[in-house]
Amino acid sequence: MQLLTALLLPTYPDPPGPKVAANAVAVANQLGATLDATVINVDIPDVSNALSSLLLDLPAKIREANAASRNRGKAFLDAIAAEAARCNLALTSQALKAQPAFIGETAAREGRYFDLCMVSWAHNVQSIRAIAEEVVFNSGRPTLVLPGDEDVGALDHVVIAWDGSRVAARAVADARPFLERASTISIVTVTDEKVLPHEDAGDRLADGLAARGLPAKVEQILAGDNEIGAALEDHALRINGKLLVMGGWGHSRIRDFVLGGATDGILSDLRLPVLMSH
Structure with missing residues (x-):
């Protein structure tokens, strides 16, 4: 069966x-x-009145913001089309529009029709992080968060952050297309962050992967004084990992996300591609 992936790109307020x-x-x-x-x-609606139009020229500012967003969208689609043609990749594309408060919701809803969502990440750009969180938690699909400023290269060493939880199990299942193509699989458990369901939780996962023809090595690390997300990323990079797979912990309270420590840490300082499932 053909795998369908989607790249979801908001063009406002930050590219x-x-x-x-x-x-x-x-x-x-x-x-x-x-x-x-x-x-x-x-798609910013014109809600100006006579006074705001006179003092602030609000209608013109709204038109400028909408036009700038559309221009960025067209530039992105042109760039992706050129890159896909160069790589002989089957590509479809579309441009949607949404009011500012619903851009993330629109992205998450669109992502539900695909097997894998991809979103960009940029350091210290809150609007882009917010879109990534919305897609991770509300699309119902595994989401690959991509660093926006460097080439990802071959994702041939997959590092699994494993704690035996439901969301971690979901992430491993969703990562199967990557695992089947990996030359190296590492299972990493953090032993001083919380009580694991079994002392041999990593070994049990490795046995299950081996039974599927996917050999993996198991490693245990200590977070120490580091945030767990930073500890996982540091270790993944130290062992030359190319993709980190983890469950996304979080809850939504009227569109305000309350994130788990590892999830928050990863999304605060992304240094390699991360596949998240919720």
Whole structure:
């Protein structure tokens, strides 16, 4: 069955990183998947009155913001089309629009029609992180969060953050297309962050993967004084991991996310591609 991937790109208020088009095409190519590129442009309604129009020229500012968003969207779709053509990748594309408060919701809703969502990440850009969180928690699909400023390369060493939880199990299942193509699989458990369900939780996962023809090595680490997300990323990079797989912990309270420590840490300082499932 053909794997369907989607790149979800908001164009307002901040554009995603410059590498997102090339990275998304590279990932879809590695998976032998098709790619749908969806830009979500802003549609700010004109709610100005006579006074605001006179003093602030609000209608013109709204038109400028909407036009800038559409122009960014067109530029992204052109860049992705050129990259997909260069790599001979099957590509579809579309441009949607949404009011500012509903851009993330629109992205998450669109992602439900695909097997894998991809979103960009940029350091210290809260609007882009918010979109990533919305897709992770509300699309119902595994979401690959891509660094926006560097090439991802071959995702041939997959590092699984394993604590025996439901969301971690879901993430491992969702990562199967990556695991089947990996040359190295590492299972990492953090032993001083919380009580694990079994002392041999990592070994049990490794046995299950081996039974599926996916040999993996097991490692235990200590977070120590570090945040657990930072400890996981540090270790993944130290062992030359190319993709971190983990469950996304979090709850939504009227659209305000309360994130688990590992999830918050990863999304605060992403340094390698991370596949999250919720």
